[in-house]
Amino acid sequence: MTRELSEPSFRGWLIHSSVGVAVLMLGSLSQVAYADEGGVSFWLPGQFSSLAATPQVPGWSMAEVYYHTTVSAFGGVAAAREITIGRFAPTVNVSLNASLHAQADLLLLNPTYTFATPVLGGQLAIGMTGLFGRSAASIDGTLTAGFGQFAAMRMGSIGDSITSFGDLYPVATLKWNAGVNNFMTYLTGDIPVGAYSPTRLANLGIGHAAIDGGGGYTYFNPQTGHEFSAVAGFTYNFKNQDTQYQNGIDFHVDWGASQFLSKQVFVGLVGYVYQQVTDDFGQHPILGGFQSRVIGVGPQIGFLFPVGDMQGYVNLKGYGEFDQANRPAGWNTWLTFSISPMAPTSTVTPTRHMVTK
Template structure:
C-alpha cells in the first residue's frame, strides 16, 4: 500500500465484524487504513454496561452490513461503482469471577468473529470467508444502584485473521494490534426509561506489511428506550464515530491528505430487546449511517442473544 497515493483498489478490510472498504482514484483519501476500524460500530445494543452475577455466559451476535456509497473528506459521494456486503457471526464468551477489584466485579471476555465479505469496486470483485480478528480483555463491573450500572476495562484486538495480503481487494483482518479503553453505562428500568452508552478510545499500532499507522479513534455505541413492563424494551440505537488523530506512513510521516484521512460517521435506527423470565435476552437493531466522512455509507442490522452457560 502506498501512503502518498492510494491506487484504484480497496485496501485492508474487515473490522472485527462489520468490515468496511474504501476504493477510488489517486486522490481518494481514507479514514484509517482501508476505512477500517477494529470495532464493529453499533454492535452493542441494550444492557451494554451491565456485568452479570458471577458465572459464565455466552453471547452470539449476527450482523449484516450493506454499502454502495463512498464519501470523501467533504462528505461528497465519490464517482465510483461500489458494492460491499459483509455478513458476520460473532460468538462471545464472558466469565465473571467472585473476585472484587476496586469495589467492583472482575470479569473477562473474548470473542472471535466469522466473516463473509463480498466486494465489487470499479468492476473488480473479491470474496473471502473465514476467521477475523479476536478481541479479549478484563472488565470491572459496578452497580451504584438497582437501575444504574457501569463497566470499564481494556480490550486487546489481535491480528488473528485467517490470512492477509496487502494487494488483495479484501482481507479478513486489519493486520495490526489495537488497544481499546472502554467505559460502558446502563440505566435500566423494566417499566420506564432505558439508556445505554459504550464509550471507546482506540490506539492503533502499525501494520508491518504496509508501514501504515491508523489514527486514534473515539467512538460510542448507544441505545435509548422505554421498558413496557413485560420484558420488552423498544427504542432507538446506533453509533457515533470520530477519528481524532491523523493517519501516518512509516515512523512519523503524515499521509498525503490535508485532513489526515480522519473519518466520521453517525447512525441511528430502531432497537428492541426481550428479557425472558428464564434469564436469556434477545436484542435487535437496524441502523442507517449519515454524516459520513472518508468512509463508506450504508446500513447495518445486528441481532444479539445472551444466556447463562
C-alpha cells in the same frame, strides 16, 4: 405495563451488557467496510447499547451474534483502496469518479466469565470473541491518476470476496452499581490472526494490532422500566507492517435507550457517533489526513425467556448511517441470542430496585 419489574427479570436482562461485549471488536469485518486505512477501523460502531454498564449474574455466559452490513462510498475512499492494494501509485492527483460497495455476513461467538468475587468494589468479567463469515467488495467507475504531465485512466470494475475466520478480540469489563446508577470501564484489543492480505480488496482481519479502552454509564429504573446507556472510548492502532500504514486515534460513543413494555419485552432506540481525532501515518499525500467520521441511529427490540434453568435473550437492532467522511456508510443489523445464568429466585426483594452485590 407492570408497575415494577421483578428481580429475576431485571437480573436476567442484564445479559444485554454481555451482548455488547460479544461484538466489541469488529473492525475486521471487511477491509472495505469501515475507516481508517482504506476506510477500515478496528472499532465497529454499535457494539454497546442498552444496559451496557449494569452488573450481571456471576458465571459463564455465551452470546451468538449474526451481523449483516451493506455499505458504499465514493471518491477518496475508493481511491484509497486502489492505492492500498497496489493497483496504482499516483504522484500528483486522482480524479474521484469511482464507487465502492461492500457487504458482510458474520457469525460471532463470545464466551464470557463473570466473577462473583468483587474487584476494586466492582464486578469483573473477561471474554474472548471470535468470528467466521463472508465479506465481499467491489469498486466500479473511473480513476484517473496524474504522473507529472501525464495521466493514466483506469475504467471498469474490481471485485473480491472471502469466507474465513477473523481476528481474535479479548475484552475485560469492570462494573459498579449504585441504585439506579451503573458505571463501567472496559479494555479490549485486536490479536491480528484472521485472514488478511494487503493485496486483497476484502479481508476478515485488519492486519495490525490495536488497543481500545473507555468507560460507560447506565441509568435503569425497574419501577418505571426506563433505561439509558452510553459508552465512550478511544482506539490506538499499531502500525500495519505489511503496508507501513498506521491509523490515527479514533473516538467513539455508543448509546441505547429502552422501555420495558412487560417483564419480558422492551423496545427502544440505539445509536453511535464515530470520529477519528488524529491523522493517519503513511497515507498517500493525495488523501490528506484521511480522518473518518460516521453517525448511526435505529430501532431495537428485545425478548427474555427461560431456557431450562438458564436465562435466554434475543435482541434485534439496526442502524442507518449518515454524515460519513472517508469511510463507507449504509446500514447494518444485529441479531443476538445470548444465554446466561438465571438469577436465584431466593434473592428477590420486591421493595428494592436492585440486588446489592
